Amino acid sequence: VLATDPLAYGTRSRFEEIVRTPMSMGAPIVTGEHMGLSAMGPMSQLTGSITPSALHYVSSHGSPPPDIDPREHRLMIYGLVERPLVLTMDELKRLPSVSRIHYIECVVNAPMQYPRGKTLDEMYGLAACSEWTGVLLSVLLKEAGVKAGAQWVLAEGAEAGKVATSCPMGKAMSDVLVAYGQNGEALRPQQGYPLRLLVPGFQGKYHVKWLKGLKVVDRPYITYWEKFHYEKTPNRPPETAILAHQYGPAGEYLLEQGPKSVITFPSGEQQLPGHGFYTITGLAWSGSGAVKKVEVSTNGGQTWSDAQIEEPARRIAFTRFTCPWTWNGGEAMLMSRCTDDVGQVQPTWSEFRRFWGDSGAPHHNAIQIWKVTNEGAVRNAL
Numbered sequence: 001v002l003a004t005d006p007l008a009y010g011t012r013s014r015f016e017e018i019v020r021t022p023m024s025m026g027a028p029i030v031t032g033e034h035m036g037l038s039a040m041g042p043m044s045q046l047t048g049s050i051t052p053s054a055l056h057y058v059s060s061h062g063s064p065p066p067d068i069d070p071r072e073h074r075l076m077i078y079g080l081v082e083r084p085l086v087l088t089m090d091e092l093k094r095l096p097s098v099s100r101i102h103y104i105e106c107v108v109n110a111p112m113q114y115p116r117g118k119t120l121d122e123m124y125g126l127a128a129c130s131e132w133t134g135v136l137l138s139v140l141l142k143e144a145g146v147k148a149g150a151q152w153v154l155a156e157g158a159e160a161g162k163v164a165t166s167c168p169m170g171k172a173m174s175d176v177l178v179a180y181g182q183n184g185e186a187l188r189p190q191q192g193y194p195l196r197l198l199v200p201g202f203q204g205k206y207h208v209k210w211l212k213g214l215k216v217v218d219r220p221y222i223t224y225w226e227k228f229h230y231e232k233t234p235n236r237p238p239e240t241a242i243l244a245h246q247y248g249p250a251g252e253y254l255l256e257q258g259p260k261s262v263i264t265f266p267s268g269e270q271q272l273p274g275h276g277f278y279t280i281t282g283l284a285w286s287g288s289g290a291v292k293k294v295e296v297s298t299n300g301g302q303t304w305s306d307a308q309i310e311e312p313a314r315r316i317a318f319t320r321f322t323c324p325w326t327w328n329g330g331e332a333m334l335m336s337r338c339t340d341d342v343g344q345v346q347p348t349w350s351e352f353r354r355f356w357g358d359s360g361a362p363h364h365n366a367i368q369i370w371k372v373t374n375e376g377a378v379r380n381a382l
């Protein structure tokens with residue numbers, strides 16, 4: 001059977017046209033000459049809380065996905081360990097596996113990124129949620145035997161650009177996953193085939209794709225790639241610098257992402273067809289745990305009501321919420337506010353700005369505001 005036969009490998013209806021938008025980091029690609037290695041996802045058009053693998057956002061720093069033959073691929077675990085390991089994919093798959101539903105979100109997924117977004121996808125399209133299957137990193141580290149003094153794990157990608165980031169040992173020993181499966185099948189090449197790291201709740205760059213090396217080390221390593229891409233943020237506010245010092249020399253060691261939510265319908269640039277009943281819906285997530293509560297306001301935050309949360313609300317995963325609403329015409333200001341199960345509450349835009357200033361925040365989780373005009377047009381009001 002040919003893999004292109006739709007009975008062998010399913011394709012969607014010809015009437016379905018939802019696609020990702022290729023972009024250079026931060027802005028959609030307008031000319032054809034820059035080959036898009038990154039793409040934002042169509043969050044405004046997705047249902048439920050799992051992102052189809054083919055529509056998972058893509059963030060790659062300059063190198064196209066390497067064309068890796070899984071039979072040739074090796075994962076090396078070395079550095080401060082008693083027994084360095086070199087594992088084939090088959091050997092990895094013989095180890096105990098787990099499947100976990102987790103989101104990943106890029107640091108530039110931000111309402112204030114330039115040029116300023118109008119649609120949900122432009123502002124929130126660099127986040128996605130999948131079921132990931134693989135081996136817990138703790139299993140591999142115990143097998144290799146971590147030596148005294150080992151504090152961090154440097155994860156290394158196999159592509160030409162040598163992307164690598166380090167993860168603290170405490171996190172590495174808890175819920176970090178060396179994943180080969182995504183939504184029931186192998187990872188897609190753009191998502192790191194055949195192997196990626198999954199560091200639940202940490203900023204996107206820690207989830208190293210095309211994973212080939214795990215070096216156990218005594219301090220956070222700042223690779224050339226990381227310094228080049230992440231220490232040049234213009235107008236870095238002093239708060240970021242203070243925070244960076246708490247974690248060492250790295251400019252961007254804010255690790256866990258805070259609680260966040262956004263209304264996906266109605267959202268920016270959509271048009272309500274008329275007065276009457278609507279179901280407001282959206283997604284909420286937190287890098288610290290499960291979503292405990294989502295509140296929705298239709299009057300700019302003067303009053304709030306609890307949204308219905310889709311059960312089960314999993315930790316560090318997209319959680320769908322809905323809220324009934326009757327639009328009687330007139331202006332409305334739609335907002336959603338997430339509280340996670342460790343008690344953190346999503347900040348308002350002014351609270352967020354007071355802390356971070358205008359740019360440089362390592363995670364943008366301010367409450368989004370969609371304005372519905374008298375005519376039913378939906379606009380970004382942040």
Ligand SMILES: Nc1nc2c(c(=O)[nH]1)N[C@H]1C(S)=C(S)[C@@H](COP(=O)(O)O)O[C@H]1N2
Binds near residue numbers: 062156157163208
């Ligand atoms: N090897 C490698 N890993 C990488 C990257 C990369 O360019 N190369 N990009 C990182 C960034 S910045 C993000 S946001 C996530 C995006 O994962 P995705 O492309 O599967 O959505 O992967 C991270 N892992």
Ligand SMILES: [Mo]
Binds near residue numbers: 204
């Ligand atoms: Mo990213």
